[in-house]
Amino acid sequence: MSDLSATSRTRHRRLREQGRTDREDLFAVLRAGFVCHLGVVADGDPMVVPTVYGFDSDHIYVHGSVASRSLAQGATVCVTITHIDGLVLARSVFEHGVNYRSAMIYGVPRALEDEEKLAALECLTEHVAPGQWDYARRPNRKELAATTILAISLEEASVKVRQGPPEDADDPHDVWAGVLPLATSWRRPVTDPLATRPIPDHVMRRAETPL
Amino acid sequence: MSDLSATSRTRHRRLREQGRTDREDLFAVLRAGFVCHLGVVADGDPMVVPTVYGFDSDHIYVHGSVASRSLAQGATVCVTITHIDGLVLARSVFEHGVNYRSAMIYGVPRALEDEEKLAALECLTEHVAPGQWDYARRPNRKELAATTILAISLEEASVKVRQGPPEDADDPHDVWAGVLPLATSWRRPVTDPLATRPIPDHVMRRAETPL
Structure with a gap:
């Protein structure tokens, strides 16, 4: 994939000067957080649910239990990731605003199964908490069956x-x-009162790395 | 209004123990932030847009330019506000999660006009940046006309x-x-290089007050 697409949904119609067209801008927004807002249409109405995500070069993977229950087969979702960097306090109320970085991704999600699901869950876990996939206990068959992971293509995306x-x-x-x-x-890090082991290095590193 | 409603949309179906039913919990979530994710259905597909908000005892007011353009008359929107408080690093990957506070509000927005719009814009401005309504230049007629403010009832809401x-x-x-x-x-606060006045007290207070 090269530049960000400009479909009717992702073309920057408003505040055009804030639009970015470089795919690297999308990855920069994706790297800087781990919670997205997943929008679906449920019974004709919008539903927006916060959920964790991971991504690779082609897809974003979201933990989709709530959303997927309400999601019709083949329906499009909208995934929005927003980082708020500050308040813009202008001379006029009209020019007040927010400094932010935001990405919107549109796509038809695919619920992953078996090996694909496990690989996406590893990707998601390692994005949210690097090092935990090898440290924590991996999901057993029953836990994996109870987990919903949706894959959404990064093809149709916009960044502001x-x-x-x-x-x-x-x-x-x-x-x-x-x-x-x-x-x-x-x-x-705050240790669980019931835990007996010391804080592992990978968690300390996460704590010391800016988001 | 007393307790939070439990409609088919806001009943806590999943992770029920995380659901809150006290209306004060809703206001606590609303007070703790100033950016929401506004979900609308546009041409049949969901669209999720980050935008600033304010609120009073009965309504949330959102800056709705992007959303309202795509919004059919009488259509329901979903407003979600999420605060992320930490990563829950469990012994098993399956039990990993996020500490958070989140509110979802469903309603049919009403685009405000004239005095109502001005009052809602004051409410929104004062929520985002207390003191700015009296300090900055208020919108003139043309600016007010170019601003879209939507009011959404807080009647149908859920908090987790x-x-x-x-x-x-x-x-x-x-x-x-x-x-x-x-x-x-x-x-x-970072002063605009083109500004000549000192940082006013109300901005310093905002900077020193935890979100």
Whole structure:
């Protein structure tokens, strides 16, 4: 895949200057988080569910139990990933906004089975918590059967990014203007009171690596 | 309004023990953030858009330009607000999860006009950036016309919260288990290079108040 597609759904119609067309921008957004908002149509109405995800070069994999129950065969879903980087405090209320990085992916999900499901669950687990696939107990047959993993192609996707100061410096209303940054960061791991082992290195590394 | 409703859409069917039924839980989730994911059905497919919100005792108000363009008259939307508090690193991959607080609101939005729109925009602005409504320049007639604010009743809503350590202490796989907390916090305001005024007190207060 090269550039991001521009279908009728993913063409940037509004705030066009915030649209990105490089596929690497999509991966940058995907790498920076692990929870997406999965939108499905259920009984004609939209339903938006937060869920964890992983991805490879071609697909995003989502934990889809709630959504897949409501999902008609062959129906399209929308996966949105959003990182909020700050408030844009402009001179005018109208120019107030948010600094953010966001991706939307449209596709018809495929519920994975057997080896594909296991591989996608490894991908997802390693994205969310690198090192845990080899450290924790892997799913047995019964647990794997009780897990729903959906694969959605990254083919139809769009990315929007807004960064930087407000854009109304020409406004006659002479007040302070700027950005109030917002940052998401890991804290020190909290050991389960019932656990007896020390915190493993891979968890400490995750805690010390910025999101 | 007293307890949260339990319609067919908001009844907790899965992970029922994570469901909350107190209306105050809904307001706690609403207070803790300012960006929601707004789900609409557009041409039969779901579309999930991040957008800012405010709320009062009866309604959530969302900035709805993208969504409203695609929204059929009388169509239901789903507004989801999610706060991620940490990774739950269990002994088994199957029990891995996320500590979170999440609310879903279903309703038929009403596009506000005139005085109602202005009041909702003040509510939204003051929720996102307390003090800015009196400090920044308020929208003129043209700007207000170019702004879409949707009001959605809080009547049909559900809240889910998951906190605490993993729940597989009885798993024979003897490894470390616990939670890797994730925290979102304000950083020091960044002044627009083109601004000449000092950072006002209300912005400093916002920066120093935990989300």
